[in-house]
Amino acid sequence: ATWFSNPDVAIERTYRRADGAIVWVAAFGSRGDKSFHLFEHTPDTCYPLDGWAIDRFGTASVALRGGPRPLTVNQGVATHQGDGTRMVFLYFYLWDQPGRASRDGVLSLRIAAPVTRDPDATLAMLSGDFLPRLFDTTLAWRRF
Numbered sequence: 001a002t003w004f005s006n007p008d009v010a011i012e013r014t015y016r017r018a019d020g021a022i023v024w025v026a027a028f029g030s031r032g033d034k035s036f037h038l039f040e041h042t043p044d045t046c047y048p049l050d051g052w053a054i055d056r057f058g059t060a061s062v063a064l065r066g067g068p069r070p071l072t073v074n075q076g077v078a079t080h081q082g083d084g085t086r087m088v089f090l091y092f093y094l095w096d097q098p099g100r101a102s103r104d105g106v107l108s109l110r111i112a113a114p115v116t117r118d119p120d121a122t123l124a125m126l127s128g129d130f131l132p133r134l135f136d137t138t139l140a141w142r143r144f
Contacts (some may be wrong), residue, residue: 009107015130021122022114023130028106043089043110044076052087056119060090062127066137071119073127077119085114088122090131 009029016022044057056077061070073092079085089112096104110132115122 004101006022008105017125017130021116021125023126024110024112025105025134028110028112031105042074042108043078043112044074045093047078047089048059051074051081053081054078055086060123062090064132064135064137069136071138072133073131075127076125077115077123085113086119088115089117090123090126090127093144 003070007028007030009027011025011027013025014022015025016041044054048054054076059072061072063070071092072087073090075088075090077086077088078089089110091108091110094109095101100106113122113126113128113130
């Protein structure tokens with residue numbers, strides 16, 4: 001409520017995979033002016049305020065089962081400064097229409113998991129297995 005100005009959509013779920021891995025999924029969505037709060041409060045800017053150090057951050061292309069192009073996501077690795085636990089995270093934005101008008105709404109999807117072996121294996125699980133189960137295709141679209 002505080003950071004996202006009471007978003008129109010707020011969904012948080014915890015999943016446990018058959019192999020025991022835990023995955024956290026959060027979706028926040030808004031329309032109009034308050035949708036800009038979704039871009040202000042991203043994991044790479046807000047996690048450090050909660051005691052996490054961002055060890056690695058960048059973008060990645062995630063191949064999906066179908067569609068003309070991969071899905072580009074922001075991804076990172078973070079270490080909690082208090083207890084040394086590590087996690088990885090992915091996030092990206094979804095719009096209902098190609099015009100990407102904030103008045104029509106935008107959804108921020110965030111996927112994270114604790115690191116159990118090494119960060120690259122956990123990122124591979126999220127981007128190679130978990131995310132393609134949520135989205136199996138992308139639409140043809142070019143920025144310009």
